[in-house]
Amino acid sequence: MSDDAPHDLVPRSPRDRRQQAVPEPRARRFWLSIIGVALALALLGAAYVQWRQYQLLDGTRHFQNDALGWSFFQLEAEQLRLRNEMQQAASDPTGDTLQKLQLRYDIFVSRLGLVDHERAARIMAAQSSYAPTMAQVRAFVKSGDRYFAENPQAKLTPEAMRSLLAELDTLSVPLHDLSLSASHLLYERVTQRNAAVRTQSKQGIALTFFQCVLLLVFAFTVLRQFRALLQRRERLEVLADRLSAARAEAESASRAKSVFLANMSHEIRTPFHGLLGMMSLLQETPLTTQQAGYLHTAKDSANHLLAILNDILDISKLESGNLHVVPEPVDLARLVREVDALMRVQAQSKGLSLNVTMDADVPRWVRADPTRLKQILFNLLSNAVKFTAVGHVHVRVEAGTGTAAGCVVFSVIDTGIGMDEATQVRVFQRFVQGDDTTSRRHGGAGLGLEISRSLARLMGGDITVKSVPNEGSTFVLALPLLKIGPPSAGSAVPPTGGDGPGRMLKVLVAEDHPVNRIYLEAVLDKLGHQAVFAENGEEAVRAAQEQDFDIVLMDLHMPVMDGFAAARAIRALPLPRGAMPIVALTADAFQDSQEQARQSGMDEMITKPAHLPQLRDLLVRYGGAAASLATPPAAAPADSHADIVDRATVEQFHATLSPQKYTALLGSFFESQSAMLARLRESADAADRSAVWNQAHALKGAALSLGLRAVVEQAEALKQAASGPERHSLHSALDTLERHLLITRDLCQSLGWLPAAASPGRTVS
Amino acid sequence: MSQMPRLLRRTLLRAAACAALCCAATAWALDPPAGKVVLTVAGEMQHRNSPDGAAFDMAMLQKLPQRSFMTKTPWYAEPRKFTGVALRDLLDAIGAAPKAMRAVALNDYRVEIPVDDALKGDLLVAYALDDKPMLVRDKGPIVLMFPFDSRPELRNAVNYSRAAWQLKTLELR
Numbered sequence: 001m002s003d004d005a006p007h008d009l010v011p012r013s014p015r016d017r018r019q020q021a022v023p024e025p026r027a028r029r030f031w032l033s034i035i036g037v038a039l040a041l042a043l044l045g046a047a048y049v050q051w052r053q054y055q056l057l058d059g060t061r062h063f064q065n066d067a068l069g070w071s072f073f074q075l076e077a078e079q080l081r082l083r084n085e086m087q088q089a090a091s092d093p094t095g096d097t098l099q100k101l102q103l104r105y106d107i108f109v110s111r112l113g114l115v116d117h118e119r120a121a122r123i124m125a126a127q128s129s130y131a132p133t134m135a136q137v138r139a140f141v142k143s144g145d146r147y148f149a150e151n152p153q154a155k156l157t158p159e160a161m162r163s164l165l166a167e168l169d170t171l172s173v174p175l176h177d178l179s180l181s182a183s184h185l186l187y188e189r190v191t192q193r194n195a196a197v198r199t200q201s202k203q204g205i206a207l208t209f210f211q212c213v214l215l216l217v218f219a220f221t222v223l224r225q226f227r228a229l230l231q232r233r234e235r236l237e238v239l240a241d242r243l244s245a246a247r248a249e250a251e252s253a254s255r256a257k258s259v260f261l262a263n264m265s266h267e268i269r270t271p272f273h274g275l276l277g278m279m280s281l282l283q284e285t286p287l288t289t290q291q292a293g294y295l296h297t298a299k300d301s302a303n304h305l306l307a308i309l310n311d312i313l314d315i316s317k318l319e320s321g322n323l324h325v326v327p328e329p330v331d332l333a334r335l336v337r338e339v340d341a342l343m344r345v346q347a348q349s350k351g352l353s354l355n356v357t358m359d360a361d362v363p364r365w366v367r368a369d370p371t372r373l374k375q376i377l378f379n380l381l382s383n384a385v386k387f388t389a390v391g392h393v394h395v396r397v398e399a400g401t402g403t404a405a406g407c408v409v410f411s412v413i414d415t416g417i418g419m420d421e422a423t424q425v426r427v428f429q430r431f432v433q434g435d436d437t438t439s440r441r442h443g444g445a446g447l448g449l450e451i452s453r454s455l456a457r458l459m460g461g462d463i464t465v466k467s468v469p470n471e472g473s474t475f476v477l478a479l480p481l482l483k484i485g486p487p488s489a490g491s492a493v494p495p496t497g498g499d500g501p502g503r504m505l506k507v508l509v510a511e512d513h514p515v516n517r518i519y520l521e522a523v524l525d526k527l528g529h530q531a532v533f534a535e536n537g538e539e540a541v542r543a544a545q546e547q548d549f550d551i552v553l554m555d556l557h558m559p560v561m562d563g564f565a566a567a568r569a570i571r572a573l574p575l576p577r578g579a580m581p582i583v584a585l586t587a588d589a590f591q592d593s594q595e596q597a598r599q600s601g602m603d604e605m606i607t608k609p610a611h612l613p614q615l616r617d618l619l620v621r622y623g624g625a626a627a628s629l630a631t632p633p634a635a636a637p638a639d640s641h642a643d644i645v646d647r648a649t650v651e652q653f654h655a656t657l658s659p660q661k662y663t664a665l666l667g668s669f670f671e672s673q674s675a676m677l678a679r680l681r682e683s684a685d686a687a688d689r690s691a692v693w694n695q696a697h698a699l700k701g702a703a704l705s706l707g708l709r710a711v712v713e714q715a716e717a718l719k720q721a722a723s724g725p726e727r728h729s730l731h732s733a734l735d736t737l738e739r740h741l742l743i744t745r746d747l748c749q750s751l752g753w754l755p756a757a758a759s760p761g762r763t764v765s
Numbered sequence: 766m767s768q769m770p771r772l773l774r775r776t777l778l779r780a781a782a783c784a785a786l787c788c789a790a791t792a793w794a795l796d797p798p799a800g801k802v803v804l805t806v807a808g809e810m811q812h813r814n815s816p817d818g819a820a821f822d823m824a825m826l827q828k829l830p831q832r833s834f835m836t837k838t839p840w841y842a843e844p845r846k847f848t849g850v851a852l853r854d855l856l857d858a859i860g861a862a863p864k865a866m867r868a869v870a871l872n873d874y875r876v877e878i879p880v881d882d883a884l885k886g887d888l889l890v891a892y893a894l895d896d897k898p899m900l901v902r903d904k905g906p907i908v909l910m911f912p913f914d915s916r917p918e919l920r921n922a923v924n925y926s927r928a929a930w931q932l933k934t935l936e937l938r
Binding site for chain 2: 067078081103107109113114117119
């Protein structure tokens with residue numbers, strides 16, 4: 001990723017820039033709070049105005065101030081009625097009229113209290129006639145009370161009545177005036193109050209309007225903020241989508257890279273083995289010292305390259321999660337001894353001493369994946385040897401204590417160049433070595449420690465490192481290995497190989513092609529093992545049911561039942577037969593068929609042509625005796641027909657078996673050829689593509705064993721055509737194959753590998 | 766729909782029969798007033814003591830359940846204590862259930878009062894002010910009064926106008 005990648009992910013369009021210009025959230029919050037406070041104040045103001053109005057109206061109501069006018073009028077009326085009653089009583093002073101007069105008087109007096117009090121005085125303060133009139137009325141009541149009080153002081157004589165009447169008359173005009181002016185005054189008060197209410201109503205309306213405006217502003221701001229939030233979310237979503245798309249892309253690219261790496265390593269490995277084989281052969285030829293030196297260097301380089309290729313394969317498997325640890329009973333002491341034996345030579349060649357100690361309390365038999373455990377130990381040890389110039393390398397195996405309780409702890413201690421702390425952290429990372437200078441000085445791809453640590457973790461353990469620059473490093477591998485008892489004798493578990501006395505193995509070979517069967521029989525015979533043959537998977541399963549075998553060599557593509565199904569069927573057999581080692585033999589080493597083979601229960605896979613050293617190594621690993629090889633023949637003639645025959649294979653054939661055996665095999669191959677071609681044509685005519693594919697595959701396998709390169713290629717082309725849809729290409733591929741078969745046969749005859757004119761050739765149309 | 770009038774009619778008939786029985790047994794159940802009549806209740810009722818209705822002297826009123834409260838009024842500067850008979854108790858005493866009534870004062874002041882409103886407002890037929898009998902010149906002897914202080918919703922001109930003083934007669938409708 002380049003530095004400006006984030007800008008690519010978040011394009012800054014003009015619109016985005018405008019978004020940046022809107023108030024920052026803090027400013028927006030400030031304005032919102034200002035509006036909120038203003039709104040609250042406006043609400044308070046409106047509430048105050050309402051409260052004032054309520055007070056005004058409530059006060060009026062409570063004290064019935066408006067009724068004052070009515071009270072004055074009532075007083076005036078009662079004065080008139082009293083006067084009337086008094087006049088009647090004066091003209092007819094009987095008990096009844098006097099009693100009525102008394103009641104009138106009392107009512108008049110009771111009315112006085114309603115207008116003659118402090119509040120009324122306050123209201124009427126502006127009216128100058130109020131006080132004198134009230135005084136006048138009070139004076140009259142004082143006079144009246146002498147006769148009308150509860151306990152009258154004097155008897156009501158006609159004279160007294162007349163005098164009272166006269167006094168009452170004088171009240172008429174002032175009371176009338178007061179009644180009128182009170183009314184007017186109250187009108188004024190009502191008008192004033194109305195005005196006040198109107199003013200307050202106006203204020204209320206203004207405040208309400210203000211509130212409305214504020215509310216609108218508030219709503220607008222909130223809306224805007226909400227929209228901004230929404231837009232931001234949308235932008236984030238778009239960004240997240242882009243990021244996840246980018247991630248998916250990166251992941252798929254990485255996956256593709258892993259697959260490519262795995263395939264490439266595999267593709268490279270196959271010819272590489274050929275290269276190594278050739279160099280081994282070359283080494284056995286008479287060479288000058290200089291040539292031997294060159295060859296040695298070339299072989300070292302090739303071995304190193306092969307190791308790197310294997311590392312890359314492991315990495316790609318680890319990355320895709322296809323690397324599996326297969327635990328089995330392992331003799332730990334023996335495994336450590338093997339590692340020691342192999343590394344001792346390297347250490348000694350550098351003048352280093354290698355000590356291996358193993359504590360007594362370390363369990364001897366444990367469950368572990370021996371191949372992977374050895375891989376880790378080799379890696380740690382070869383690193384120690386590589387980075388140590390003088391001193392020693394010490395391997396200590398002990399039972400774990402403390403946090404590592406239950407583990408077996410392998411410590412690899414060297415007196416090498418050591419590492420500082422930063423390097424110790426980085427050293428487990430891919431492609432990292434001590435530093436660039438050490439990388440240049442010591443070589444290597446820097447994958448070993450990463451693989452080792454990943455493997456250790458896959459086994460449930462870990463690798464740690466302690467180091468002091470220029471003093472040395474200690475790599476500690478702690479693995480939780482399950483302690484078990486020694487496996488019973490005769491079990492089908494493959495020994496971890498190596499230095500034990502090899503024995504004759506009973507090998508079941510499932511192979512459909514007769515030439516390959518003959519070849520394998522010859523090779524196994526040469527290696528001193530006994531071979532039992534099955535022509536298809538079904539026969540192989542039957543044989544495995546009936547007899548004990550030390551190992552099964554299983555061709556993957558066979559008629560009736562293929563190798564995968566046969567392996568599954570054998571694995572389903574009762575123990576110990578169900579556990580016999582099965583090794584796949586195949587002409588195509590694709591990773592998926594490898595994976596499929598593993599899933600079918602096969603232990604490993606070797607690719608055809610299965611050369612004698614390869615088979616010997618394989619069988620030695622499974623407990624077979626290591627037979628010595630015959631000396632390779634003298635230098636091979638110049639390869640003038642490399643595109644038709646693989647001389648290396650043929651030479652190896654001649655060397656490991658015999659030229660006669662090869663000639664016999666080649667003879668039977670070409671003898672069966674016309675029948676096979678006829679079968680192929682039949683299948684092609686019937687458009688039975690899978691039959692064509694199977695036959696072509698068997699042909700390819702046989703041709704591979706015999707080193708007939710052109711036939712191999714054409715058989716492969718026919719297989720390709722069989723998996724394609726066109727019938728035409730099938731026939732043309734068949735024609736080409738037939739032509740190449742003839743060419744190959746002619747060449748073999750001319751090279752003297754085949755007796756001349758074994759069978760009449762078919763003319764090519 | 767036709768059930769309603771029938772039901773109503775039956776109820777009314779039953780009530781009438783009951784009233785007739787009661788009248789036969791307890792007509793003139795109310796004692797006649799011994800002292801000066803201070804309040805006359807006229808109209809439909811079960812218990813009467815005069816052809817017009819029920820006439821009360823002060824002693825008769827004081828024998829009924831007594832209630833009192835303090836309240837401010839437009840007519841007095843200070844809150845005053847009013848003591849008297851709740852309208853409900855008065856109507857129960859005479860066995861009356863009127864819809865409306867008219868209060869008539871000594872000075873011929875008249876006011877219509879819906880009985881529901883009056884009962885809901887706990888209208889008091891007061892005969893004492895600050896525990897003393899009221900003279901006519903003190904707006905007595907009988908005053909209709911609402912508890913304005915404890916019931917703010919009563920404070921309005923209509924209710925003030927219904928608080929009649931110098932009450933003479935209650936005419937039930």
